[in-house]
Amino acid sequence: MKKPEKSVNVRSLAKKAGVSVATVSRALRQPDTVAPHTREKILRLVEKYRFVPDGRAANFSSQRTGLVGLIVPTISNSIYAEFTEAIQSRLQAAGPSLLIVNANYSAEIERDIIRKLIESRVEGVILTGYRRDASLYQLLEHYRIPFVVTWAISPKRSIPSISFDNHAAAAEATEMLIKLGHRRIGLICGVAAINDRASMRLEAYQSVLEKHRITFDETLVSQQPFEIEAAAEAATRLMSNPKPPTALFCANDIQALGALFACQRMKIRVPEDVSIIGFDDLPIVRTANPALSSVHVPARQMGNAAADALIAAARQQTPIKSQIIPTELIMRASTAPLKHSKGTRR
Amino acid sequence: MKKPEKSVNVRSLAKKAGVSVATVSRALRQPDTVAPHTREKILRLVEKYRFVPDGRAANFSSQRTGLVGLIVPTISNSIYAEFTEAIQSRLQAAGPSLLIVNANYSAEIERDIIRKLIESRVEGVILTGYRRDASLYQLLEHYRIPFVVTWAISPKRSIPSISFDNHAAAAEATEMLIKLGHRRIGLICGVAAINDRASMRLEAYQSVLEKHRITFDETLVSQQPFEIEAAAEAATRLMSNPKPPTALFCANDIQALGALFACQRMKIRVPEDVSIIGFDDLPIVRTANPALSSVHVPARQMGNAAADALIAAARQQTPIKSQIIPTELIMRASTAPLKHSKGTRR
DNA sequence: TTGAAAGCGATACCAG
């Protein structure tokens, strides 16, 4: 049909239009600065040859990239999907494209990704969690790439974070179970060694138990990857304990659902026999039976705030201010006061 | 207010090392072709100044971008997340980065996205569904960007697709319900007008009914956005029908879960009172109670194949061959033969 | 309002 080999570019268009490349560029970028007649002639040709300017070249010469990088541990968990969508739509409105990359809970992969993002000269990076080698932060700073930590509050002042407080949120959930009378409280959470969110939630759980003088029982804790089946198996084990817990705190809703399903299988009633509190407040737990109590995480809000902060930081040279976004413990039908009828289960 | 700092680049490094820019470039890209002494001197400086070469410039001058675009309707549904992850890890191994974009079931957004992808001169595009304006396909062809349709078999030969057969898969599920004796079969699916996958599954359902001389009853069909709550409400309505269905085919597992939860709420037993078949075979439906029967969709395989095809197409100039990947109807505990005990439900 | 030309930062070809 049209040009088989050489692709159209400003030069070829300029020649056809009998103007200079500068004029073509202006007709595209600042149409007002070009005489109407010239402009229309050019735009007609753009249309005719289906010219789509090379964005790389444009960015390259204007010294901008219009790219922001987002590193998440996974997108399979829909809470990250929601977070990601919020960021994306916010950026879309402002201009930049989002490079979403999946680090798969691996520090090594993350290191490579950060390097790649720097190579592509992104104008900002959104990180998940704060725990990573200091050299990575230094590298970002060295290249003057604004970044922000999400999903965890950074303990260092120099590292800006926009997040809710994992420790406080997990503590609130644990406190609630204790207030309901529970003393044997199981915990199912992510693998703390590779996940600082899980690690903080675990710590919160421990410190609340300690505060209430409840002895920490290792056999009531299970760290699992975020697969529902793994969580279901963990719950099955915990509930098979000679002295089973009367409440389960699951530091993630997928795990909470796994626990719920496992209990149903074992004919353990929720909440009569065991209370369950999840974390994330996914839509699905609101619809489940019973509807699960859960810590509502402001994923969307956090994404919006992080995107906005990055956009602002890129525009002006202003540093990013840390923010803490509140969570909310939402009580539903999966939690109940401890019944003091010992040994009457089933 | 520009020129805050001079950033390191091959030129400045070359000067410091007392070599030419060409040698610096070679030391980085083809270390073997540089004398060990020179190479080490250069690499030491690279280390010292934390030099990360500008990938855009590199791509630009080498006429490659190392970018592949993926357009999905949403990533909130974890079946797309799995698909996305498969593509990403496949590409990661081969080199290119993946630009994931969310079209949010909007043709307009998709149009903009495709344009942006062309602007960034991606080396390939993976599309979801085939139904879109022909001009978009033409544009991609015009720019010689290899593309492949996934999640739907393209009816046009000129548009390569790597997918399973929505029609066949949905037909198989419907057939199975009929074989189990069901004649009143409800359907909950996506919004056909904006979703060709939903549209094909709906058609398949209709044609199987017709084949078996079962009159199509509009009141048994509900098209819904993919939110679990919407599906639960739809199921509640369908099951409140004066002559309620004895089976539900849900063209999506999230909707199937919504239906299951709704039935539980209404004290309608699954599968005794109503059979449910889902679509996607998400891990969660295997763990649910009862475990849901579902059409297993080869999301991972499809992603791998699409990524491989694009990589091959980018390397050689060979066109992409369409592929059809089989699905499998997996029967679990949510389906049962129709009981001919009329009116005895509950 | 328009044009000429200098980059942007790396690559790759061709000489030496």
Added chain:
DNA sequence: CTGGTATCGCTTTCAA
């Protein structure tokens, strides 16, 4: 093995 340099496609002064 190394250096000089044209080149990629566009933006952006600076003059005219």
